[in-house]
Amino acid sequence: MENIIFTRNVKGVLEQALENFIPENIFILADTGSNKYCLPLVNLEKIKVENKIVIGEGETHKSPESVLYIWKILSDRGAKRNAVLVNIGGGLVTDIGGFAASCFKRGIKCINIPTTLLSQVDASVGGKTGMNFNGLKNEIGTFSMPEKVIIDVSFLKTLSxxxxxxxxxxxxxxxxxxxxxxxxxxxxxxxxxxxxxxxxxxxxxxxxxxxxxxxxxxxxxxxxxxxxxxxxxxxxxxxxxxxxxxxxxxxxxxxxxxxxxxxxxxxxxxxxxxxxxxxxxxxxxxxxxxxxxxxxxxxxxxxxxxxxxxxxxxxxxxxxxxxxxxxxxxxxxxxxxxxxxxxxxx
The missing domain is CATH 1.20.1090.10 (Dehydroquinate synthase-like - alpha domain)
Structure with missing residues (x-):
């Protein structure tokens, strides 16, 4: 489990994980909820505002349209093969972000920062990625291991x-x-x-x-x-x-x-x-x-x-x-x- 880090200092651990990436190649994915409640706990100056991607909350947004939106921003911003996508959120974000990263330019790196208990114990671990399709849960997806998974229980305070x-x-x-x-x-x-x-x-x-x-x-x-x-x-x-x-x-x-x-x-x-x-x-x-x-x-x-x-x-x-x-x-x-x-x- 060397790529899974349990911490109470998510910001410090993430800063270290991103040391070898230039700001132009660091992208961050969140949904509207994790953008509001969780990103402030990370607050990395190194990430460019233009490289932040925000999608809607809820299973209806675990969709092909969301994946296309992620790919469009990565492409428009000139993401290279050596780029990294940092997925901050629950299972929806880590699943769909992992899928988008696994396919873009045939695969860029991703780091999962699960912010819900569900994603911490399940969705962010194991390399399964995916999206819903044709009314079926996780019908489309890949196996793609994240570079790192950073688990910080401080995020649980944001949950109902x-x-x-x-x-x-x-x-x-x-x-x-x-x-x-x-x-x-x-x-x-x-x-x-x-x-x-x-x-x-x-x-x-x-x-x-x-x-x-x-x-x-x-x-x-x-x-x-x-x-x-x-x-x-x-x-x-x-x-x-x-x-x-x-x-x-x-x-x-x-x-x-x-x-x-x-x-x-x-x-x-x-x-x-x-x-x-x-x-x-x-x-x-x-x-x-x-x-x-x-x-x-x-x-x-x-x-x-x-x-x-x-x-x-x-x-x-x-x-x-x-x-x-x-x-x-x-x-x-x-x-x-x-x-x-x-x-x-x-």
Missing amino acids: PRQILSGFAEMLKHALLAGGEHFEAVFSIVPEQIEESRWIGMIEESVKVKYAVVEADPQETGIRKALNFGHTVGHAIESVAIEQGVELYHGDAVAYGMLVELYLSTEKMGFDSGLYEKISQHIRQIYPPYMPLVPEEDLYKLMLHDKKNEQKGVNFTLLRQPGEFSIDNYCSREEIMKALQVLSSQ
């Missing part, structure tokens, strides 16, 4: 409780995949009760879980698929919310997705049903109630578009127990529909 919960869902996922003491520790807490001094250690432990899986399978041909636990269903729910203009946080969708995929795990992998009930109760206490957006059949059709599907049906990562996962499990329409109905009925 709902945004903290969104990132915490990924921490719950990592805990389920890791098992052991990490599982027990994460599932014993409620995010709003965590003291600020504890966040950096918890974030680092969560990142370690993801990084170990990514390092073993950087191109997602094998066990990295485990990191999609909760996302096969979660992305379908999220795609519907985007299409309908409903405000739904990524973590909400993933939390609901984990409940569905844990239920499938009890049915197909022998995951302990009593433990499933305890986990389900804990998640439902933390997250808002699941409100079905569309009939289960519509969610199933969206799942058929999931990138992990390599044969007929829908491909899931399932758990035998916390810390013991199984990839490439194809579930039938009937099994999925039953699990979705359980989610809706509780």
Whole structure:
């Protein structure tokens, strides 16, 4: 994890990372929110005002139009192959900025400064980039590792409780995949009760879980698929919310997705049903109630578009127990529909 830096001095670390770049070749990407609340914490004199790129907030801006806008400014400002794009913001910014950088002039460097809990523990780590397309979440993207990821928990002060919960869902996922003491520790807490001094250690432990899986399978041909636990269903729910203009946080969708995929795990992998009930109760206490957006059949059709599907049906990562996962499990329409109905009925 040498390219991931945990700090309380983001400005100093970034200044050092940019020492070898001339100002004309340093570009910064933010959305309207991170531009207002987070950029002042960085405040680098070396970055030219004309080289700052600001896009809109929200999933509707994780779009081809935003990518074209980023490329246009890079091109108009004469960005060279040895330029660097500094992405400051949540997962939308690090995902779309990483994608734009990976394609511009066949690839320029990028540095991710994740400012949300979600992006700190998930989106900014692992080299996945992308944008939404044709109503589907992250339909277009690349694998492209950032030059550095700088994680500073000071940014968490700028977040609402709902945004903290969104990132915490990924921490719950990592805990389920890791098992052991990490599982027990994460599932014993409620995010709003965590003291600020504890966040950096918890974030680092969560990142370690993801990084170990990514390092073993950087191109997602094998066990990295485990990191999609909760996302096969979660992305379908999220795609519907985007299409309908409903405000739904990524973590909400993933939390609901984990409940569905844990239920499938009890049915197909022998995951302990009593433990499933305890986990389900804990998640439902933390997250808002699941409100079905569309009939289960519509969610199933969206799942058929999931990138992990390599044969007929829908491909899931399932758990035998916390810390013991199984990839490439194809579930039938009937099994999925039953699990979705359980989610809706509780």
